[in-house]
Amino acid sequence: MLNVIWLLLLATGIIVAALNGNIEVVTGAALDAAQGAVAVCFDLIGVMALWLGIMKIAEKGGLIRAIAWVVRPLMVRLFPTVPPRHPAMGAIILNLSANMLGLGNAATPFGMKAMQELQQLNPDTEQASTAMCTFLALNTSCITLIPATIIGVRLSFGSANPTEIVGPCIFATSLAMIIAVSLDYWLRTYSRWGR
Amino acid sequence: MFLQVLETVSRWAIPFLLLTVPIYGFVKKVPVYESFVEGAQEGFTTAIKIIPFLVGMMVAISVFRASGAMEYLTQILSPVTNYLGAPAEVLPLAIMRPLSGSGVLGMATELMRVYGPDSLIGRIASTMQGTTDTTFFVLTVYFGAVGIKKFRYAVITGLTADITGFIASVYICNLLFK
Numbered sequence: 175m176l177n178v179i180w181l182l183l184l185a186t187g188i189i190v191a192a193l194n195g196n197i198e199v200v201t202g203a204a205l206d207a208a209q210g211a212v213a214v215c216f217d218l219i220g221v222m223a224l225w226l227g228i229m230k231i232a233e234k235g236g237l238i239r240a241i242a243w244v245v246r247p248l249m250v251r252l253f254p255t256v257p258p259r260h261p262a263m264g265a266i267i268l269n270l271s272a273n274m275l276g277l278g279n280a281a282t283p284f285g286m287k288a289m290q291e292l293q294q295l296n297p298d299t300e301q302a303s304t305a306m307c308t309f310l311a312l313n314t315s316c317i318t319l320i321p322a323t324i325i326g327v328r329l330s331f332g333s334a335n336p337t338e339i340v341g342p343c344i345f346a347t348s349l350a351m352i353i354a355v356s357l358d359y360w361l362r363t364y365s366r367w368g369r
Numbered sequence: 370m371f372l373q374v375l376e377t378v379s380r381w382a383i384p385f386l387l388l389t390v391p392i393y394g395f396v397k398k399v400p401v402y403e404s405f406v407e408g409a410q411e412g413f414t415t416a417i418k419i420i421p422f423l424v425g426m427m428v429a430i431s432v433f434r435a436s437g438a439m440e441y442l443t444q445i446l447s448p449v450t451n452y453l454g455a456p457a458e459v460l461p462l463a464i465m466r467p468l469s470g471s472g473v474l475g476m477a478t479e480l481m482r483v484y485g486p487d488s489l490i491g492r493i494a495s496t497m498q499g500t501t502d503t504t505f506f507v508l509t510v511y512f513g514a515v516g517i518k519k520f521r522y523a524v525i526t527g528l529t530a531d532i533t534g535f536i537a538s539v540y541i542c543n544l545l546f547k
Binding site for chain 2: 176179180183184186187188190191194196199200202203204206207208210211212214215216218219221222223224225226227228229230231232233234235236237272275276277280282283285286289290292293299300301302306307310311313314315316318320321322323324327328331332333334335336338339340341342343345346347349350351353354357358361362365367
């Protein structure tokens, strides 16, 4: 699936550029993006190190397990393949909480920690487990209670009420989350991908 | 009131974690500094591990974006969005949203500069920005961090969430602000 999407993006881009007679943009775009990707990862190194360092202290003190225990009634339903006391549950909750609060740079490291924990339960280390798919469905559709960046942009262009979009955002994300989680449940239970 | 509480929580969350977690660890007799360094080491390796995945994905997205393929896709999809009541101007935003975070923020900013943040277009753009996620970036980074190459149906659920978010944003803004 990903192979097809990747190839389609790349091939369509190059063919369209060729037909439009501006094939030279391809070279620039490809090289800039390759450099840009490395820059993104370098920006990540510091925050990743900081948060996974803090996470390690929390983990060794038993805090992550304690969090997992508190939220288990909901989590065991969403993640039936993960043992209720598993540290993955704690990491998932931390990631979703950070997402909700709009703390993007803390959310990513927590999310990666969750993925690493889930990977340890994964029978096929090259293929996503059902628990990983559910986690990412939750993660990509997760509510941001304060979309700080966009409120800032609205403010800078002189909006009369920059925060008026918070209500609509909560409505729209809630709907997206319900649909994503339901679809994930359906796919993992009934489709051929679920097996 | 609700918003103020939320903003306060956001502002305090990180300092709070940075203070309470090490103290908690210390009380539980965890060697706090050694543990921190051990975890930080993992963070470093993970960030490096993502590079090849991200290079692959970002190059394909960037070529697609720069080539002008976006304009064609917008034309093909415009009957669908007209039916939903979405202004034509916000469609590129919806297509770009799962692919590139910085790209879409630039586009949303441009729309607000041209049409104003309190126009219907500005409000839909804002709501979409706060609603949907850069699905491909998230999948690439998260799966890349653990070396997963087969994403299974995660792409479908992620994109469905984005499409739902887009339709819901258009609907609620038409309902509230038109």
